[in-house]
Amino acid sequence: SAQWALASKASAPELSYADASPQATPLARTSLKEAVDQLKRQYHIQIAFREGLLNDKFVAEPGESGNSAIGVENNLSQLLRAFNLNFKKITARQYVIYAALGAPLGAPAPGDNVRGRVVFAEDGTGIPGATVILKGGTQVGTSTDADGNFDLKIPAANQEKSITLVVSFVGYTTAELIITDRTALATVKLAKNEQALGEVVVTALGISKQKRSLGYAVTEVKGEDLTQARENNVANALTGKVAGVNVSGLSTGPGGSSRVIIRGNGSLSGTANNQPLYVVNGMPIDNSVPGQAPSANGGGTNVDRGDGIASINPDDIESITVLKGGTAAALYGSRGGNGVILITTKKGRAQKGIGVEYNTSETLESISVLPDFQYEYGQGDGGVKPTTLAAAQATGRRSWGSKIDGSTDYVGVDGLTHPYVAQKDNLKNYYRTGRTATNTVAFSGGTEAISYRFSLADLDSKGILPGSRYNRKTANLNLSGRLNPRLSFEALAQYNIETAHNRPSAGDASANPNWSPYMIANTADVRWLNPGYDANGNETVWNDAGIATNGYFVINKFQEDDRKNRFIGQGSVSYELFPNLVLKGTVSQDHYDYNYANITPTGTLYALTGQYVGIKSDVTELNGLATATYHRQIKDFGFSVLGGVNRRHSELNELDQTGIGFTIPYFYSYNNLASSTTLALSSRQEVNSAFGSADFNYKSWLYLTVAGRNDWYSTLSPANNSQFYPSANASLVLSDVLKLPEAVNLLKLKGAFAQVGQGAPDPYAVNLTYSNVPSSGQPLQNVSSNTPGSGIAGITNANLGPVLSTTTEGGIEGQFLGNRLSFDLTYYNRLTDKDIVNSTISPTSGYNSVYLNAGRVRNRGIEVLVSGTPVKIANFSWNTSYNMAYNDNRVLSLAEGISSINLASTVGNWGNINNIVGESAFEIVGTRILKDAQGNTVFNATSGFPVATGLQSLGKSVAPLTMGFSNDFRYKRFSLNLLLDGKFGNKVFSISEVYETRLGLLKSTLAGRESGLELTGVTQDGGAYNRTVPVSGLRGYYDNYKNYSELFLHDGSFVKLRQVIFSYNLPAFHISKLNLQSATIGFVARNLATLLRHTDFDPEQSFSNGNYQGLESIGLPRTRSYGVNLSVKF
């Protein structure tokens, strides 16, 4: 009989990895095991097989296997064909090899046998070669045939007992099945178990490594997790998913930017990019925001123009790996210090015919948090409501009127009488339901020589702001091929066209479409302002300040258009010079052309003849990389070395066009401007690098990697522009060394040390230069700005040298109970030294900023990941994962003699962002109301107002504590994903509330409305102070509150139900000629509910992806979105 005798640990099939020691082989032949091993190294993949399966099998020509670069699957099928072995792809980089045919095990005998079928849970096809054994230590078992069928003979001893079958297959989770009716056909579904295979992740430079070998924390997110979220900007889909990765989606509408910070802000510089590097298929892409990220105090052109990552189509992504800092990303050198987000795109593979994938989705969005204003006193001033049009216009944004009483002599800004009642739906009435439709179609296929994947995608979005639109078209082509057994190539081309119309501005009131719906008086219906213009097309007055633009005029008459044409091209050639020595060269270019025009129309109250702002820019990021790698395994000792050189050249060329006054009214052309200026702007940087690394492993339980890199930076002083820095990391798999309880599947210690340098964030910061100032008369000249584009005179630094950031990290990882429970705990300490900060300085120095090369900032923290499968039964499973990270950020020192530097301010300097020694970086700074020792308010007896303190530190702008909690429930073909995330410990300064206080909208302005506000306190001399602010003076009194920042500061902590995805995997079916392989329909909701917040607005109401966070600035309200997604494969 061919009944299988299996070891007792049936629940954990023995796996043998192809990195086991090679066998001695005759010269002309190589062992199959060695050939498979070679494939594994060549492709950085993991291949599992049952122990002994490949033994005593040899392939004829050593050169034929393993050294080709195209199609791992073609190779495998070639190799395995002769041995009647088969393979299956489990994940992008994990394969299993199994016997193609299961042997029927003895003659079936009715009543004595249990028959059934074992199928893959994901597609229902039969699993050949799965093991089916009888539970109970009887050593009775069989394996399935080519179609997954089995027929197990039950020994007589068990004839009368109830029996349980244990079904297992490499790479899949073992299932148990209780047989109640032995005559019925049993069906067993096996689900993938990726952990059982030993997780493989992509690391720096696209090198795949076993996760167990890494001495640093790394997290992978699968593409489907990102596509299901249906976030336009794929970076936002990372929210809450990875410990230590702090993602802030912006509320700037479709096409907006994202802000991702990993392990805290590493640089104190306002202009430095504290965000991670984005790498697509091994090569960096540009993530800049054209023009500049919006500021907290800008006007009409202060819009978020979208970042680079926003143009990546999530449907093209196979997986994303997050390298959290220098320890993981040292090979990326200066740009890896803030972490790297590695994006691997989908590729084609050899197959019969053309594979077609189609994905379509439709999402709707609406405002997440509506304001909670006071509705007791309505429009007016001094306690009096308007009863004439003039009074209505004077008080259009003042809710300082009389008690809301429903009286009918109230006149609105439309000149009509209305009942004097609260209008609570202004936001709902003003904004619309946003709508985004996405369609992606992808074709893939290939032969053994060449494979391809080509996708076309269209994303069309209408934001909640009426009239705003965003469209993104993406074409993505991935080709890979083998030119001969040693020479292979891979090429990627992506072309994007992004267009947007009327992106909303924020910051100040001018041209801000969000101003009127929020600030309009609480008894006025915002629709009375519609359409915002008169018969001539000029803005209609709705309030006393022309600068506070009528929102409908912005919607209907302002014109903001931008178009980005982006091309990302990559090509790489790989050549195996000698066995185990591979040379690889890669070039990539990310280039975009950008056109932006913002027209302030004729008739705008604050700019009657109109204004024009245009940006024409092209940005190129060019990278060349050459590497040589060599692998060797000698007995128990394996090593590989890598050496390489890299050149990065980035260039920006920009023309900034501004003008005032359209000569022919209402005709909007740059050529029609009474006064216009075009300024050329350039930024060029280059970094040349040489690097090397060596990996060692001993018996696959001790791993060590050492690496070094030297960078030469063009942006630094020629005397000080070369920098070498080392790194090392090690991993010890304790569970393979020590005898641990059976419940422990993996226990690993890890540790890493890395230094990463950095050049100056901006070019031209070394030598002071002089620039011409546009003039129609005599030539004019002044000091050039030291930051391209800022236009503000700044001091350069002739000795500018590199920044050095040093990270140490250590941790422990474990997997238990048959991988049902796992944890990962990491501690890190990152110190950035000699940070280059373009610091704001007192203008009395003659300059507004200076490049200092002296900052020290520390980030240290812990990251915790706990995941598990609490429930797993036949048709139902629950997977859960919790991550938490705490980052302690502290400014240790600034330049000598400087203890505080200012980086940004709101309108009116009401809120500031400073770096202060001893506080966290980018601290919120402002004033408080002065109190005496007894807590009495100190008043200025002359003015009658409370005295403001000097500027004080008010709180952190970045949350130190972040967490995410994800739950996946599966029942048969249904699945439900719930993701909660939270941030804690930061503050938010609200510019909206400054205005809402000044304008009498907040409930806090109700005190004193009836009969005046009694003030008691002390004078500056300590005497008693009393006065009553009359109702007529309330507005002036509350207006002055803007000088006390603390009144508008809130705890920014929150917990949100970030994501709910409910999906159904349709059974495969055939419709005439349509061969549908799989279809999934999903319902998705994002930002569904805020479970905890301390603000009356959405605490994530962020407007800029720059370093200045923590300032809410009257931007587009944040939204929740919900939609449906259908994905089919042919």
Added chain:
Amino acid sequence: CTKDFVELNANPNAVGTLTPEYLFTKAQYDGVANSLLLLLGTMQYTTSFNDVAGFGSKYIASQVNSSSSSFTSAYPGALNELSLIINAVKDDPAQVNLLAEARIWRVYCYSRLTDVYGDIPYAQATLGYTDNQFTPAYDPQQAIYADLLKELDEAAQSLDATKPTFGAADLIYAGNTAQWKKFAYSQMLRLGLRLTKVDLAGAQTWATKALAGGVITADADIAKVTYLATGQIINQNPVAYNLYISDYIAANGSTNQEGGKYQDVFIDYLKQTRDPRLGIVSVVYTGGSPNVTDTTFAKQQGMPANLGAKPANFARLSEPNPKTVLLRNSPVLVFTAAESYFLQTEAALRGWSGGTPATLYASGVGAALRQWSIISPSDGTLPASKISAYVGRNQLVTTGFPQQMQQIYTQFWVSIFPDAQESFASYRRTGYPALTPNNYPGNATGGQFPRRFLYPVSEQNLNPVSYAAAIARQGPDVLLTRVYWDK
């Protein structure tokens, strides 16, 4: 691998060496443009019903920080530009005129700044690049004045007609060293007399020295910066442009974005004195399309400064004449013959010169009326008969120094419009014209006239030690603290 880095890191749109001429033109533009226009409200020439734009005339507590803008712009603008020029030319004897003219212009810029704020960074200012001085100390105004007067003296004496000049890059005198000398001594007269309240002897010394050196008296010697009608904004008259763009661009009397109008105090005074300049500076709109301006004497009416909302008759109130005050290619008069004569009148009254006060005063009034023809030859020129009639009606009274001072400095107030910054200094020193402060609800002064304006909040943030030392010496950073010469 770094051989092309130096070239790569050189800004392709900038040069490594400065051209003093180009910076000097820029410094002249910047120096003139950096005037605190809100003082037009404080000196009761204009006002607005709007709280923000009306700060100058209402001194509302919640808007006090808007008074810091001039301080913030001065240093990275004209002052640093002049510092760069001076460093570039100071060691070359051939460029002595460039050095002297830059020094004289720097005195103008610094004096206007210290007059508004009091103690300011001076000796250590604009040394950010050369000395890494990022937190300059504030100097006492007394010391600043001493140095400014010394600078004028030295620079005036160093001018040499045989050496090269800035030439056409000098928008004020096209390099004429004799005129620069007069401008230097005229400033010395202005700054010297500024000291009369605190240091009468010093005032006399400097005034005497200035008069001996020769001050501006001829219309042709008036220090003025010339502008263009179109093109870049920087080439246009900044006072005219800013008024025009912020309030009067609609030219219809009603769509004034910031609610601006002439203040009733100014218009009433001109009407009351039957001043022929009223029709030059002021118009009302009478409707129609295009809207018609009317300069008729009787129709002119200013707006009270105590309004908090747009008045019903707003459209019919007087506002700056688009053909004169708002004329964007008109020159900005930096130092007029009229001012020189009025200062000389005071010096003569004090017995510091041999001049006849009544004659000097009459010359001043006449020059003040004539200077509008420099601003706008077509719409600002008054017939000689009207000028002489007005001069005849307004002769210097013969009795009482205070009465004479009131007469001089009330006329000075009218004559120097729209240079409200100089008017504000003169008012604080002399107490004239006798303006009634505006006691608007929520004002920061308890209804008193402001005596200075506030340092930027950013100084507390960026230069806290120096700031604190200045406050400790000068007094609190509030509107009522008096500067050194106003004690």
